[in-house]
Amino acid sequence: MDHTSFFEESFLAVDDLREGIHELNNTLYACMVDHDAYRPISPYTLLAASFCFKFTQGIGLGMGLLLGKGYNVELKHRFKPRQITLDLCQPDVFSHLEELKFQVSKKEKFNQAIAFLRSLRSTMEALAVDPILVDTGQHELIYDTPRTYADVQNEIATRLANLPKFTARVKIVGANDKPVEYTIQTLSPDRGVGKVILQERIERIREHNICDGYIRSRQEVEEEIRTRQEQFSRLPQVPLNAKSRRQAL
Numbered sequence: 001m002d003h004t005s006f007f008e009e010s011f012l013a014v015d016d017l018r019e020g021i022h023e024l025n026n027t028l029y030a031c032m033v034d035h036d037a038y039r040p041i042s043p044y045t046l047l048a049a050s051f052c053f054k055f056t057q058g059i060g061l062g063m064g065l066l067l068g069k070g071y072n073v074e075l076k077h078r079f080k081p082r083q084i085t086l087d088l089c090q091p092d093v094f095s096h097l098e099e100l101k102f103q104v105s106k107k108e109k110f111n112q113a114i115a116f117l118r119s120l121r122s123t124m125e126a127l128a129v130d131p132i133l134v135d136t137g138q139h140e141l142i143y144d145t146p147r148t149y150a151d152v153q154n155e156i157a158t159r160l161a162n163l164p165k166f167t168a169r170v171k172i173v174g175a176n177d178k179p180v181e182y183t184i185q186t187l188s189p190d191r192g193v194g195k196v197i198l199q200e201r202i203e204r205i206r207e208h209n210i211c212d213g214y215i216r217s218r219q220e221v222e223e224e225i226r227t228r229q230e231q232f233s234r235l236p237q238v239p240l241n242a243k244s245r246r247q248a249l
Helices: 014-034 043-052 063-067 083-088 093-101 107-129 149-161 195-211 218-233 240-248
Strands: 167-173 179-185
Touching: 014 043, 014 107, 043 083, 043 107, 083 093, 093 107
Parallel strands: none
Antiparallel strands: 167 179
């Protein structure tokens, strides 16, 4: 809260805040229905805004008003606006700002109040010219330029090439025979073994394969090849011309 005054450290009653918001809605609605922004603002609206934006001393509320002359949270009827507060609510307020400013001790608070009133009056004028009573349909969808097939294909290829470790994209046939894509993640592999342990593992696998008959030793295979070649060399040789005659017959 603003510490320039004890009064501005007090709290606005909830009922008064609701009343200010309610009156503001009524004012804005009347501007749209009547197409007329030249109408007074409710003092409750100005009161609520002054507490929310901390310019109570700029609209005629201050320490002396705690005695019941302006706003007092202890009184049943808390808000009794002074004449300066009522003048600030009028549509012609900007025509006699110097006269009103002379009645306020906190000039910077008065300037804050006037800035709020200018924004509110501008909003009222805009709504009077172009009311928002129903869905306006004034927004227009603007679609971006369609992407080419090559552009999308390159994007997918780049995304697949830069997947995190142990991650893959898969496509399977889902319900109704429609393809469905998923992202899968495998378990991280265990750390490898050293060279000595690896070589021992290779030798152990080789021995098991030999015992199970999957592989044979080099010497055994070479001996079998040599035996076959000797057996083939002992067979009688058939002359080529004799073979050709038999084929002709």
